[in-house]
Amino acid sequence: MADKAQIQEAIKTQGEVVRKLKTEKASKEQIDEEVAKLLELKAQLGGDEGRHQFTLKTAKGTRDYNxxxxxxxxxxxxxxxxxxxxxxxxxxxxxxxxxxxxxxxxxxxxxxxxxxxxxxxxxxxxxxxxxxxxxxxxxxxxxxxxxxxxxxxxxxxxxxxxxxxxxxxxxxxxxxxxxxxxxxxxxxxxxxxxxxxxxxxxxxxxxxxxxxxxxxxxxxxxxxxxxxxxxxxxxxxxxxxxxxxxxxxxxxxxxxxxxxxxxxxxxxxxxxxxxxxxxxxxxxxxxxxxxxxxxxxxxxxxxxxxxxxxxxxxxxxxxxxxxxxxxxxxxxxxxxxxxxxxxxxxxxxxxxxxxxxxxxxxxxxxxxxxxxxxxxxxxxxxxxxxxxxxxxxxxxxxxxxxxxxxxxxASAEKVRTTETQVMVASAQKNLLEERLRLTAELWNAGIKAEVMYKRNPKLLSQLQHCEDSGIPLVAILGEQELKDGVVKLRTVHSREEIDVSRAELVEEIKRRTSDV
Amino acid sequence: MADKAQIQEAIKTQGEVVRKLKTEKASKEQIDEEVAKLLELKAQLGGDEGRHQFTLKTAKGTRDYNxxxxxxxxxxxxxxxxxxxxxxxxxxxxxxxxxxxxxxxxxxxxxxxxxxxxxxxxxxxxxxxxxxxxxxxxxxxxxxxxxxxxxxxxxxxxxxxxxxxxxxxxxxxxxxxxxxxxxxxxxxxxxxxxxxxxxxxxxxxxxxxxxxxxxxxxxxxxxxxxxxxxxxxxxxxxxxxxxxxxxxxxxxxxxxxxxxxxxxxxxxxxxxxxxxxxxxxxxxxxxxxxxxxxxxxxxxxxxxxxxxxxxxxxxxxxxxxxxxxxxxxxxxxxxxxxxxxxxxxxxxxxxxxxxxxxxxxxxxxxxxxxxxxxxxxxxxxxxxxxxxxxxxxxxxxxxxxxxxxxxxxASAEKVRTTETQVMVASAQKNLLEERLRLTAELWNAGIKAEVMYKRNPKLLSQLQHCEDSGIPLVAILGEQELKDGVVKLRTVHSREEIDVSRAELVEEIKRRTSDV
The missing domain is CATH 3.30.930.10 (Bira Bifunctional Protein; Domain 2)
Incomplete structure (x- = not known):
């Protein structure tokens, strides 16, 4: 078997053949044939190169913005x-x-x-x-x-x-x-x-x-x-x-x-x-x-x-x-x-x-x-x-x-990439529907709200998401809260929690995030 | 002299010649020579066509946004x-x-x-x-x-x-x-x-x-x-x-x-x-x-x-x-x-x-x-x-x-294309410097303000600009106002005018345009 450098050289040459055919608008059959040879060469190198048909990059001198x-x-x-x-x-x-x-x-x-x-x-x-x-x-x-x-x-x-x-x-x-x-x-x-x-x-x-x-x-x-x-x-x-x-x-x-x-x-x-x-x-x-x-x-x-x-x-x-x-x-x-x-x-x-x-x-x-x-x-x-x-x-x-x-x-302050004001969360199972209902209520009231797309997410992962993305408030639902007609509103940075009635929730969130 | 249709046909043909040369990357001299012929033909048509070297249009299927x-x-x-x-x-x-x-x-x-x-x-x-x-x-x-x-x-x-x-x-x-x-x-x-x-x-x-x-x-x-x-x-x-x-x-x-x-x-x-x-x-x-x-x-x-x-x-x-x-x-x-x-x-x-x-x-x-x-x-x-x-x-x-x-x-309501809150104007001559000074004061206070770039614009043309572009307020300066330390603040739609002290002007403008 040829050594790696030789194969790489051959890949380069074959790549130019393919490129030339494409430029000259050669027939699809002809191009496919040469591409197949190219892939075969790449496969000899082992690793991912054989499978990877795309060059995963942006054009020279350009960039994505994350x-x-x-x-x-x-x-x-x-x-x-x-x-x-x-x-x-x-x-x-x-x-x-x-x-x-x-x-x-x-x-x-x-x-x-x-x-x-x-x-x-x-x-x-x-x-x-x-x-x-x-x-x-x-x-x-x-x-x-x-x-x-x-x-x-x-x-x-x-x-x-x-x-x-x-x-x-x-x-x-x-x-x-x-x-x-x-x-x-x-x-x-x-x-x-x-x-x-x-x-x-x-x-x-x-x-x-x-x-x-x-x-x-x-x-x-x-x-x-x-x-x-x-x-x-x-x-x-x-x-x-x-x-x-x-x-x-x-x-x-x-x-x-x-x-x-x-x-x-x-x-x-x-x-x-x-x-x-x-x-x-x-x-x-x-x-x-x-x-x-x-x-x-x-x-x-x-x-x-x-x-x-x-x-x-x-x-x-x-x-x-x-x-x-x-x-x-x-x-x-x-x-x-x-x-x-x-x-x-x-x-x-x-x-x-x-x-x-x-x-x-x-x-x-x-x-x-x-x-x-x-x-x-x-x-x-x-x-x-x-x-x-x-x-x-x-x-x-x-x-x-x-x-x-x-x-x-250089700064210690984190750059937020969303403006979400509140995360609708739950500590208990089987409350997806209640979470979605509350989230829609908040959206309809103009509140920026997120909810996890899982039936039963862990409370910790919901809180972690808030930490990671800088969401300041969590509205926590549980059986007891539903019964009492309230929501537990948690301030992420202080971990302080208070019960807020559903009727007053929107106003309370607005009040607490008026600088967002 | 050939008739108009014949010349237009010749222009079309000559245009293709030029286009072809450009595509083939012919020498600059060669292209210039053919372009000159094209312009000569266009000149025969009279009017502006001879002078106009550019096609004034956007590319097919595209548009400017005004x-x-x-x-x-x-x-x-x-x-x-x-x-x-x-x-x-x-x-x-x-x-x-x-x-x-x-x-x-x-x-x-x-x-x-x-x-x-x-x-x-x-x-x-x-x-x-x-x-x-x-x-x-x-x-x-x-x-x-x-x-x-x-x-x-x-x-x-x-x-x-x-x-x-x-x-x-x-x-x-x-x-x-x-x-x-x-x-x-x-x-x-x-x-x-x-x-x-x-x-x-x-x-x-x-x-x-x-x-x-x-x-x-x-x-x-x-x-x-x-x-x-x-x-x-x-x-x-x-x-x-x-x-x-x-x-x-x-x-x-x-x-x-x-x-x-x-x-x-x-x-x-x-x-x-x-x-x-x-x-x-x-x-x-x-x-x-x-x-x-x-x-x-x-x-x-x-x-x-x-x-x-x-x-x-x-x-x-x-x-x-x-x-x-x-x-x-x-x-x-x-x-x-x-x-x-x-x-x-x-x-x-x-x-x-x-x-x-x-x-x-x-x-x-x-x-x-x-x-x-x-x-x-x-x-x-x-x-x-x-x-x-x-x-x-x-x-x-x-x-x-x-x-x-x-x-x-279809609507009667005018679409505003700027957000200007106030026009700094004057009815009298030789107040350009005073207008500019006040305008800068307003800019520095975060007020959206315009001023005419003329030494001595007519008051009417200043008011007309407000009507045209939907500017709601005019701050009018005159000798008397300068002496009194006030500005005459005019509401464009009601034509109502009141004197406002310079110190209170920014707050008054903010108050009156809080919905802008």
Whole structure:
């Protein structure tokens, strides 16, 4: 008999044969024959492999959410959705796939990360890569010129997953955007206020929101002597400043991108600047910077933005940072990115990657939100090129999930995965019918109740289930209780028991679980 | 110049050329060249077609949800989720795509409706077709033997959409399932109780829940003389009884499926029977039926089921109906389906199609929920074939959405798409800063507030926005109010205005909108 390694090699080869036949749509008979050979080989290995016809896994870069993860996810979503609703946002949803052409030409070289559907006849389709492009398509298609909306949904990227760091191929985005022609910087300021509220409420530790403006960046490049055709590439090098030293960034600009040393050094002086409204004012007076009309427009708006942020009382966390660049081409004005400055128990960077948009692929280690103004995207979809100015923010929710999960792990407090208020139990036999009757009474009264699906469960196992899943109360039925028209109501944590009349049971349960 | 029809024909042909090149991954230059020709042709047609490079539409069989539809969707989901939680269910989520092999061999001939992803290197993937198979995969993969869970998510079928009737290629399923080895019919009865609760709470009009059992059907076929190999095909003909007359069903059995006339007539006598526990008892005494062990097991369980349903007080809507068959192969015991018996303003059938599972493709006109017991599916995934008995129900939510939307259309009451409690407004100029400051105060106090993004909006347009979007209160600021430290609080519907001190404003708003 061949040795194990040889068999495994043969299995691999045979697996490819089967795979190829399937791809080529070979006849069922032909495929079955080769599959049979494959199973025979696997059987030689012994163990379970021969019997096991399915690969028991989820697709690469994806994961299931178990009930505990879902409980955390629900809590995070509730916080975020409450905030969006507090700001008067409406909610929309779009399909998970779009016509391929809708996505074409929006993501630059990251287009290679788009999942295409197989051509099975009919339209060519792709899974959505973000929520911003479908939003722009929605606005143009429905001729919507004014909307404040949020959209929470999964997006898809054929990226190299780093799941331990919260990077997946299927992941959530939580987007809030304001579309419409308004007076400058008011919606932009609201987006930053929202980031401030959400990050504060999620209690992820201290954070900072960096702000810059595409026009300031472009103006700066112009006055520093960067040739027009090098703006984008130099911008993406600047974008690395939170991960690389200035020396390395400078070297990349000069050696790889062919920028003059003089220009690089001038950029270096600007991108080290951080401040608030004062910095914007100073740069407006700057001999060089003030030569750029674009930069002046951006700086004037930045001053305005900070004045609104003062009214909103969020300037403690916001910093005007000339090194913030962000990847996406479609930004036209203010851009921002929030980072956690103390990540507590979190070990590694978890920013979603893809030289793309908003929070998910924020370059910064610890980036948890991001966005900016994109006044041209809707016009790309409108038949007449009509523009709808937009500004928005995306919460980097997968990283938030990771942090919350780790916090839950570290905490002594148990995460409940159900909201059950009471378990209907019995210590005696033959009371299934009575248990079911009472349970239905409670359900009908809106009480969250469980009952064991056994004719005669042991009291201990019923109590154990309460301990395990955090159910606070047990309604115990026995012959005596039935005779007296009462229920023994037990508080799980204190083990205290009192008799409550059937008529008063619902109210008593509500009273005792009013915080659930 | 060629006439319009000729140009349109040429555009069509040229469109196919471009499409073909794209499919074949021709070079960018080659594609661009052909696209340019296409645009030239379109330009000849005049109008917007030349400029418009994008097809502004969603993929066939899919739709966007606008804010109004989302508001209705949220309400329906809240009702359903509350019910699931009341019954102690946990929540899980799985990826939107699975390994192709996970879905293979689960849906019979409907497998052709599965969306495959393009092979871009790596695994072969397909979009999920339902939530039941991913659930079974989840249980086997995580070795879960006991769980009560719900899962609400979109599934995908390359079916012929009939969107006006609520049939889509992307649609929601709301599944509740109980997995585990328990005493007979207790979880099954809870599933029916859940259907009863949800349909009652959604106020969709009167309904009926039909119940049958696969074992009773199979036993019936056996004693009526249906050959073993014809069980499935005869079963699917019986399944048409709610859309076809008995004569037509009989004719299909005899002429198309080659069943003897005698067997068909015997089946005809059984499938016309409807009843409750009494019918189950009668059939247990039936000379012919009682010859089948399988049928007797099913009938005994049916009696047991009805005894639990009596305790749950839902027998008014449940009927044991021997003509209920349901499509899916994987059912092994009790099956059920809920139908609306008075659909109010709803015009046409809207059952999701696909000879498949649960509610979505219920055969019945007006089917809104369905499900059954499937004790073998998890074992198909387990390496050692270990079985996990399961029973579940799926709410046919798309049809429910359609009905709710039509009800909303017909009703005079406006659907609110935001929850905003108060609009911060001003009648005077130059009060933007004061408006923003007050708005932030309200946000920080948890009040849902909006403010117009204009320096000097007209009071009328601010009030109009409140009328349009149903905002109940307006907090009006003016020079005098600022001097007095008050806000003029206006109730939109009554136009009544009172002065409220800034200190008491938050409490006053909460008091007046406590039902929001």
């Amino acid at each position: 009930p505990k993860q879902m409980a955390i996810r629900e809590k995070v979503f509730n916080t975020i959705i409450s905030c969006f609703k507090r700001h008067g946002a409406e909610n929309i949803d779009t399909p998970v796939f779009e016509l391929k052409e809708t996505l074409t030409g929006k993501y630059g070289e990251d287009s290679k990360l788009i999942y295409d559907l197989k051509d099975q006849g009919g339209e060519l389709l792709s899974l959505r890569y973000d929520l911003t492009v479908p939003f722009a398509r929605y606005l143009a298609m429905n001729k919507v010129t004014n909307i404040k909306r949020y959209h929470i949904a999964k997006v898809y990227r054929r990226d190299n997953p780093a799941m331990t760091r919260g990077r997946y191929r299927e992941f959530y985005q939580c987007d809030f955007d304001i579309a419409g022609q308004y007076d400058p910087m008011i919606p932009d300021a609201e987006c930053l206020k929202i980031v401030h509220e959400i990050l504060s409420e999620l209690e992820l530790g201290d954070f900072r929101i960096k702000v810059n403006d595409r026009r300031i960046l472009d103006g700066m490049f112009a006055v520093c002597g960067v040739p027009d055709d090098k703006f984008r590439t130099i911008c993406s090098t600047v974008d690395k400043l939170d991960k690389m030293s200035w020396e390395d960034v400078r070297s990349e600009m000069v050696k790889e991108k062919g920028l003059s040393e003089e220009a690089a050094d001038q950029i270096g002086q600007y991108v080290s600047l951080q401040g608030g409204m004062d910095l914007a004012e100073r740069l407006l007076q700057d001999a060089k910077m003030s030569q750029s009309k674009q930069a002046c427009a951006g700086l004037t708006d930045m001053k305005q933005l900070f004045s609104y942020l003062q009214l909103f009382q969020v300037t403690d966390k916001v910093v005007f940072d000339l090194s913030l660049a962000r990847g996406l081409d479609y930004y036209t004005g203010v851009i921002y990115e929030a980072i956690l400055t103390q990540t507590g128990p979190v070990p590694v960077a978890a920013a979603q990657n893809g030289a793309g948009e908003k929070a998910e692929e924020g370059v910064s280690v610890g980036s948890v939100a991001g966005g900016g103004r994109y006044d041209g995207l809707v016009g790309m979809f409108d038949p007449k090129g009509r523009k709808v100015p937009c500004v928005g923010v995306s919460i980097g929710i997968e990283r938030v999930f990771s942090i919350m999960e780790q916090k839950a792990e | 804010p109004k539809q989302m508001a209705i969707r949220e309400k329906v989901f809240n009702t359903i989720i509350s019910c699931f939680k009341r019954h102690g269910a946990e929540n899980i989520d799985t990826p939107v795509f699975e390994l192709k092999e996970t879905l293979t061999g689960k849906y019979g001939e409907d497998s052709k409706l599965i969306y495959d992803l393009k092979d871009q290197g790596g695994e072969l993937l397909s979009l999920r077709y339902d939530l039941t198979v991913p659930f079974a995969r989840y249980l086997a993969m995580n070795k879960v033997t006991n769980i009560k869970r719900y899962h609400i998510a979109k599934v995908y079928r390359r079916d012929n959409p009939a969107m006006t009737r609520g049939r889509y290629r992307e649609f929601y399923q709301c599944d509740f399932d109980i997995a585990g080895q328990y005493d007979p019919m207790i979880p099954d009865a809870e599933c029916l109780k859940i259907v009863h609760e949800i349909l009652s709470e959604l106020e969709l009009g009167d309904f009926r829940i039909k119940v049958n059992d696969r074992r009773i059907l199979d036993g019936m076929f056996a004693v009526c003389g249906v050959p073993d190999d014809k069980f499935r095909t005869i079963c699917s003909t019986v399944d048409k009884l709610d859309k076809m007359s008995w004569e037509d069903v009989r004719s299909e059995m005899v002429k198309e499926k080659g069943l003897s006339e005698e067997a068909a007539d015997q089946i005809g006598q059984y499938v016309s029977l409807q009843g409750g526990m009494d019918l189950a008892e009668r059939l247990l005494q039936d000379a012919k039926m009682s010859q089948s062990k399988q049928a007797c097991a099913g009938l005994t369980d049916m009696k047991q089921l009805f005894s639990y349903l009596q305790l749950f007080q839902v027998t008014d809507k449940v009927v044991f109906d021997l003509s209920l068959a349901r499509g899916l192969d994987y059912y092994t015991g009790v099956i059920y389906e809920a139908i609306l018996t008075q659909t109010g303003p709803v015009p046409v059938a809207a059952a999701q199609n696909g000879a498949g599972e649960k509610a979505e493709e219920g055969v019945s006109v007006g089917s809104v929920a369905g499900g059954g017991r499937y004790d073998g599916l998890v074992g198909m995934f387990d390496p050692k074939g270990r079985k996990v008995p399961c029973v579940g129900v799926s709410i046919g939510i798309e049809r429910v959405f359609s009905i709710m939307e039509q009800k909303a259309e």
